[in-house]
Amino acid sequence: MAGDPSGDVHPQLPLPRSARSFLSSSAAPGRAGASRVAGLLHRGWQAAADAGPPALLLSAEDLGPRVLWANRAITELLGVSSSDLVGHTLADLTGVGCDPADTTGWSTVATEMLTGWGGQREAGVRCIDGSDIRVQLEVAHVSGGDDPDGWLLDIHPLTDAQADQAAALREAEHRFRALAEAAPVGIFLSEAGLRLGYVNDRFVELTGLSRAQLLGTEWLTAIDPDDLPALYTASEAVLGGVARDLNVRLIDDGQSPRWVYVRLAPTVTPARAAGFIGTAEDVTQRRAWEEKITYQAQHDPLTGLVNRRRLVELLHEILDSRRSVDRQFAVLFCDLDGFKKINDTYGHEAGDRVLVEVARRMRRVAREYDIVGRVSGDEFVLVLRNILTPVDAETAAIRQIDALRAPIRIGRNEVFVAASIGLALPSGNDTPESLLRAADQKMYEAKAAGGSGYRLTVGGQGHDEGEPVLTTATGSESEVAR
DSSP, rough: OOTTTTTTOSSSSOOOOHHHHHHHOTTTTTTTHHHHHHHHHHHHHOOOHHHHHSSEEEOOOOOOOEEEEHHHHHHHHHTTTTTGGGOOOOOTGTTSSSSSTTTTTTHHHHHHHHHHTTEEEEEEEEEETEEEEEEEEEEEEEETTTSSEEEEEEEEEEEHHHHHHHHHHHHHHHHHHHHHHHHHSSSEEEETTTTTEEOOOOHHHHHSOOHHHHHHHHGGGGBBBGGHHHHHHHHHHTTTTEEEEEEEEOTTTTTOOOOEEEEEEEOTTTSSSEEEEEEEEEOOOHHHHHHHHHHHHBOOOOOBOOOHHHHHHHHHHHHOOGGGGGGEEEEEEEEEHHHHHHHHHHHHHHHHHHHHHHHHHHEEEEEEEEOEEEETTTTEEEEEOOOHHHHHHHHHHHHHHHHHOHHHHHHEEEEEEEEEEEEEEOOOOOHHHHHHHHHHHHHHHHTTTTTSSSEEEETTTEEEEEOOOOOOOSSSOOOOOO
């Protein structure tokens, strides 16, 4: 099978990548010189391969791996000639050197290995004398350069001790697979980079892809594209030997994304590059429950507005921000005038309906970047953003007073509420509590002045700015008391 050194630069048998690199760097004198170098390299490589352990070179074809070359050792091991192997597919060789019914026969196992990305596995061989021995198959991918890629299959007979060790490994693998298939979480195993070599049934169910699709790198198509950068970052760390965990979404056509909690632990095997073992736990319901609990802890159950606790958190975030634009805000504290009378006259259910309508109106008047909250009873707070001057805050207060002036229908009755408002603009070292306290104090001053108006202060120390604004329930314009 050796190529003619005076002919084709590329011999019939693909050279190893190292040989091709040497050839390309040594062939400067011309095509004839390159041909001689190619022939020498080819004959030297084939001679070394013939002297080595049993080996086959196979092509990577859609119709199945086909034998391109067989060394002397494998023909002696199997008791066949080279022509009995070369040109045949592995499927054709099912009964050569093994029992056709043996699922651990070398050709059957080799076929399974080539559906993955090579590696090492134990198999059985029936020798020419009729004895059965255990062997270690080692499959390596061969880059053919200008020629098609293929596979190099080496067969290493095992000693009794090696066979015992291999049996122990098979038993361990059997236990792992039994445990993995019974596990309630998805389990997936990478033996080289991001290429998966094993997935359990639960992982197949979670992703909605077939097992064949998941092996290799196509499993990444099941991950939400927005979560892939985080997964790549975690994978890089894991392949470097550091365990990682993260939450990602699995996308499924026609279904809502599933949240899964992924744990990745590094693994290294002698025959492969660094890989990992991963678990995927469906946390969609738990996450939804946690989000619900978080929402309930941060919002008023009646109106849906943020509650006092969340308002304080948001104010902390604003005050701690280093952006100057975030510090341009005001706190508006609103208390309803006449609400107690509505409760006493029409009952608490009617009072709740009034509070819901008040919340709706306040949200409608507020700008999209303002924060509206209910802190207790009939007390509401707005965090007004992008407030550059006290006049901006006063304008917002007037809009709220005017919005609440219109009657609210309760059954066949119409009721009226008004708003007493306190405004506080930040200055110096204010805290959320000091600003809320200052705005609350100014609200009480507005209520004491007759209600349906506002008072304003700059900072939590209570420095007055401006005069109260008074409105009437039936007036069309807000009137400023001077």
